[in-house]
Amino acid sequence: QSVLTQPPSASGTPGQRVTISCSGSSSNIGSRPVNWYQQLPGTAPRLLVYSNNQRPSGVPDRFSGSKSGTSASLAISGLQSEDEADYYCAAWDASLNGPYVFGSGTKVTVL
Amino acid sequence: EVQLVQSGAEVKKPGESLRISCTASGYIFTNFWIGWVRQLPGKGLESMGIIYPGDSDTRYSPSFQGQVTISADKSISTAYLHFSSLRASDTAIYYCARDRQRWDSWGQGTLVTVSS
Numbered sequence: 001q002s003v004l005t006q007p008p009s010a011s012g013t014p015g016q017r018v019t020i021s022c023s024g025s026s027s028n029i030g031s032r033p034v035n036w037y038q039q040l041p042g043t044a045p046r047l048l049v050y051s052n053n054q055r056p057s058g059v060p061d062r063f064s065g066s067k068s069g070t071s072a073s074l075a076i077s078g079l080q081s082e083d084e085a086d087y088y089c090a091a092w093d094a095s096l097n098g099p100y101v102f103g104s105g106t107k108v109t110v111l
Numbered sequence: 112e113v114q115l116v117q118s119g120a121e122v123k124k125p126g127e128s129l130r131i132s133c134t135a136s137g138y139i140f141t142n143f144w145i146g147w148v149r150q151l152p153g154k155g156l157e158s159m160g161i162i163y164p165g166d167s168d169t170r171y172s173p174s175f176q177g178q179v180t181i182s183a184d185k186s187i188s189t190a191y192l193h194f195s196s197l198r199a200s201d202t203a204i205y206y207c208a209r210d211r212q213r214w215d216s217w218g219q220g221t222l223v224t225v226s227s
Contacts, residue, residue, distance in 0.1 A: 035214070
């Protein structure tokens with residue numbers, strides 16, 4: 001099982017706001033920056049958010065990240081059909097779980 | 112432009128060995144870690160390990176320690192993932208990615224199928 005825990009699914013209608021949670025521990029999220037990845041069906045993952053709340057160039061500002069303690073969240077505002085994908089949180093881990101751990105993944109469905 | 116290009120799909124039998132590659136371009140290969148990720152059919156991402164091509168320092172995730180070998184040849188900017196004796200449970204897509212404190216560039220993935 002994954003070191004970082006995410007809900008298996010989330011959904012919303014176009015235009016809605018969807019939030020995905022990611023729960024970890026003091027050895028990962030609690031002491032390291034969190035990154036988020038998007039994986040569209042049949043494609044390689046791509047970096048969506050890094051260092052808790054930074055977006056790489058080209059990522060729409062509809063995507064935003066936050067972190068508090070040993071948990072992190074990804075919010076998608078103004079949900080669009082092309083946002084239907086799997087989303088993974090990730091962080092470096094200072095314990096024996098490391099060096100880099102992914103969340104269990106959340107499937108976002110646009111209704 | 113940063114690019115990671117992986118070797119093509121493989122079909123192997125149990126017990127066979129395999130090495131898949133990840134060739135980097137568009138940046139200084141020896142300056143950044145490269146990571147490997149496994150994705151079992153229909154499942155999530157699992158970090159396997161990382162390598163620093165500058166000095167070949169390698170770290171494995173506990174689940175993959177002793178199961179695979181990660182290496183790199185800096186003369187040709189290529190990282191490798193080696194399986195010494197494949198099992199059916201190794202059937203998966205394997206990705207490489209560049210690490211800059213986040214995995215910002217990814218290879219296209221290599222599908223490995225192990226079947227008798």
